[in-house]
Amino acid sequence: MKTNLEEINRNIYDIKNKDDYDFKIKKGLNKEIIEEISKQKNDPDWMKQIRLNALEVYNSLELPTWGPDLSELDMSEIATYVRPKTKLNSSWEDVPEEIKDTFDKLGIPDAEKTSLSGVGAQYDSEVVYHSIKEDLIKQGVIYTDMETAVREYPDMVRKHFMKCVPVNDHKFVALHAAVWSGGSFVYVPKGVKVDIPLQSYFRLNSPESGQFEHTLIIVDEGASLHFIEGCSAPKYNKVNLHAGCVELYVKDNAYLRYSTIENWSKNMLNLNTKKAIVGKNAGMDWVSGSFGSKISMLYPMSILNGEGSKTEFTGISFAGAGQNLDNGFKVIHNAKNTSSVVNAKSISKNGGKCTYRSLVRVAENAQNSKCSVSCESLMLDDISISDTIPTADVRTEEVEFSHEAKIGKISDKAIFYLMSRGLSEADAKAMIVRGFASPVSNALPMEYAVEMNNLINLELEGTIG
Amino acid sequence: MIKLNETPVRTARNFNINNIKLDNIEIRRRLKPFQSAEVFLESSKDVALREIYDIVLEYGICDLLTEQASNYELTVNINSKMKNTVMVDFKFDEENDYLVDKIFIDAKPDTKSNVIIKYTSKDDLEYFHNGDIKLRAGENSEVNITFVNLLNTKSNNFIAIENEILDGAKVNSYMIDFGGKYSISNYYSNIIGKNANNNLSTIYLGKENQVFDLNYIAELYGEKSSVNFEVQGALKDSSKKHFKGTIDFKRGAKKAKGNENEACMLLSDKARSLALPMLLCSEEDVEGNHSTSSGKIGDKELFYIMSRGFDEKSAMKLMVRAKFNKILESIKNDELKNEIIYEIDKRLD
Known part of the structure; x- marks a missing residue:
């Protein structure tokens, strides 16, 4: 309920x-x-x-x-x-x-x-x-x-x-x-x-x-x-x-x-x-x-103009009722031996809409560049929306580019496992959501990670249970 | 200038992938009949063939092409579990240089069928092909359908395919997309039935200045329905590919599954791969995955094959064949499979 x-x-x-x-x-x-x-x-x-x-x-x-x-x-x-x-x-x-x-x-x-x-x-x-x-x-x-x-x-x-x-x-x-x-x-x-x-x-x-x-x-x-x-x-x-x-x-x-x-x-x-x-x-x-x-x-953007330059994006969006969060990342590989890693997450609940929209462009002169993109979307109910709209534009052969995305709900098995260990369903779900967001909170200094977890708890209040 | 193959959801205009703009496309209004088409099966109790078509596509490549008058029409009614294959073979030549074909395949419930639709040209003249193909898969039917585009690289090829897949039906589609100066394909699957399933396996091969624009859309409405897009391609010279794959989970498609995997081998520094694999989701209880990758053939693998006595070109051909093999093996017609393998070798020379 x-x-x-x-x-x-x-x-x-x-x-x-x-x-x-x-x-x-x-x-x-x-x-x-x-x-x-x-x-x-x-x-x-x-x-x-x-x-x-x-x-x-x-x-x-x-x-x-x-x-x-x-x-x-x-x-x-x-x-x-x-x-x-x-x-x-x-x-x-x-x-x-x-x-x-x-x-x-x-x-x-x-x-x-x-x-x-x-x-x-x-x-x-x-x-x-x-x-x-x-x-x-x-x-x-x-x-x-x-x-x-x-x-x-x-x-x-x-x-x-x-x-x-x-x-x-x-x-x-x-x-x-x-x-x-x-x-x-x-x-x-x-x-x-x-x-x-x-x-x-x-x-x-x-x-x-x-x-x-x-x-x-x-x-x-x-x-x-x-x-x-x-x-x-x-x-x-x-x-x-x-x-x-x-x-x-x-x-x-x-x-x-x-x-x-x-x-x-x-x-x-x-x-x-x-x-x-x-x-x-x-x-x-x-x-x-x-x-x-x-x-x-x-859509923050890194333009990798220098040879050997690197960028990482770690982000999470959390959309609730009435929110339409269209976020993502853009990267232009514009020199040799550049690399990028993207790890994007989104959570939609109470009718909120999350969209991950991105661009990866590997220019003609960006030989031997590498790019890896991963995005995961979690739906917390059946009235929310989650879209993934990534664009990849590769203009040279000397490149390793990969993108993967997943969309789905919290696994029933995972909830069952945690509940069998004594957690309530709401606590089990909240723990899974915090775990889902952990790549972002781990990248923040302690005080801000705590603030982010508090925000997640605040957002989950009244949603799960 | 006409805009073709719009994606169902737009992204930023400067990503240059929402549509493809072409000019110098000759849309003829009055067409002479296309005489060089053969259907390798006669009407029987299993299948009824009629030279009519009265369907309107929901999507299509663009209104201008969808509304173009046709010079070849065919309706195929599948009435039973067929052992034979329905094959429609279009051969372009100097006399038959412009084809607008409209084909409707209506697979009745509990039937099983194999269909091949093939477009070939043996010379280097500029041909025009605009095809609309509609497939309705009735309850618990199974349709295996293969589209083969072996046109030359001077022609324009447009093909729009639409599926309507009802409860328990299964459609396995195979696209062999090699020909066309521009090869623009639009594949739309309306997976409406409970437990309905659609697999689409594509191989494309580009050379010279060929441009491939692939716009694949699956809308899942049915509970426990599923879709799988598997796209493997290779680009040499200055060829380009735009892959736009959309899996759209509609509300109510509980326990539906959607996967799309697109991999592009770049065989030249001038080749270009553009991809937009979209997942749209309005239903919580689904599993959606997509992956896409681009890159050149691995140096280590190439070195290994060459150390076994192959020259670089032969090694490269072997690697491409290996990537395409899973899809090639799915083609049960040996004669057709060998023809495709021959074309791969020829086009990679």
Whole structure:
């Protein structure tokens, strides 16, 4: 007998603060609004030009003709810039009480003390807190908000901004480039190993608004970094929009792990774009847990431009009632001896829809490359949907490419076995689901693995039994 | 420019696999009868042959091709467990250079039948083939059907096949897909019956600038129904293959099973393999698996065969034959099997 709850209590994630802002741009999208955002952000002229050009590109591109239906998105009802009532702070004590309280409940200051070497916290459109440990500053590591980076490191930003992800990539990249605000900039100098992760947390509080943060990370030759991104929002009745952009440059012999725990509210359209350009003998690993959002279209991409470069993607999507999570991964093998490993999982329940959509392209010059893709989908009931739509484009003979996918329900035998060991049916199923998700939680630091398991428990509440 | 062979679900446009766009396709409106077709069986109590066709395909390659007037029509009614094979042999030549054939095979309940439909050309003229084939497999019937495309590499080949498979029926389909400058095939199976089963085994072989666009779709509605796609291919020179395989478990198809396996051997650095093996699932209690792979023939295996005295080309042919062997062995007609093996050798030269 299934107990389907109308709405799961998402406790800390659903805390709503009063929509109290310093400045909120009027709803809609036109040249005047873009110019006003640019003015509010005190953009240099070159950035203002990027925004205005991007608006033209946005207007010239169609909505995707594939994937989830985005017709409910009405840009005339979305405010693209909301500045909270605070400036950027480097001490939590200076962050206004209500905002600090939200991040406290999300555990960010605690995590900073125990397991991070730097933290950025964004509230609506602006970063309200940023800090980095002193020893990393001494080694030349830069970790700051994007606005500060545009001001203080203009050459580096200009060289890399919207170059990995070109403005005309798709309609929501163009939108992002036109209205972006907030986000993080990281530079790790040559040879520097950042052993303890950095984390940026993005919180969208304001209803009928969008968050368009830009994350730009450059890991220079021989350096390494683990970057963690978290995101959440309380639920409102009308749609919110997230169209962030992540550009990652992993130079020769460098290594970057980019982990995301996404838990947007279930009125959010999450149309995010993430890409990495990977240099010679460099490594780029993605770890992704996708739990929230009404609609998600998210396909991180590794472009293996350097000979001997490698990438791994380990991800899980968990779709419940009313959710349509269209996630996946893209990899372009663009040099000799490159390799990629993809391990994607999805769970659908209570009428939710999960789609795994991917692209593997092995270019003509990528001889002796290897690619292995595995995706598994678990259906927890007979009203949900799970689709697997992978594309493989192989353009050279010197390649080993394999893809396998499985779809199905929790094995009755496995449940029976666990129940014979004294577990209730619900506990047995929950244990199997956690085991199914374990490749993702194993790839996360302990604290985040615990958070992910808690999210799985929260999602399973009321579903199994 | 016409768009052909659309997938049932679209993916990103820049993946270039949702459809195939062709121009310079000559759609003739007025056709002279195709005279060079032979049916190697006469009507009897077991089988009734009639030169009519009154079916409309649900899918097809595109409306333009599906709606094209035909110059060859045949309905085959299978009425019993047949020992003989129904073989329809189309031979293209200078006089018979343009074929639009429409064939309906109606296998009555509890029957068993073997059908071969074959298209060949002996010269290098540019031919055109557009075929629609509909198969209805009645309750507990078994149909083994083989489609053989041995056209030259200058012709255009379009073939749309549709199955309707009822309770307990079993359809084993074999596709030998070697010919055509463009060979565009659409295979749609409506597996509607409880315990209904469909196996499709394909081998394709590309050379020169041939383009193969294979769009295989199975919709499973019946409880305990099953489908299995097994696709083996080899591409040499600058040939290309687009494989689009969709297994769609519909709600209610409890305990259904679907498997698809596609493997492409790349015999040249200019050959290109594009694959989209989709699993769509609206039913919890099913088992779905797919796998796809691409790559060249293993150096070690090649070296082993060459160390036994074979030159590189012969070793390569042996390897391709070995990959195709399981499907070739399923063809029970020895004469046809030998003809296909001869074609493999010839096309790999």
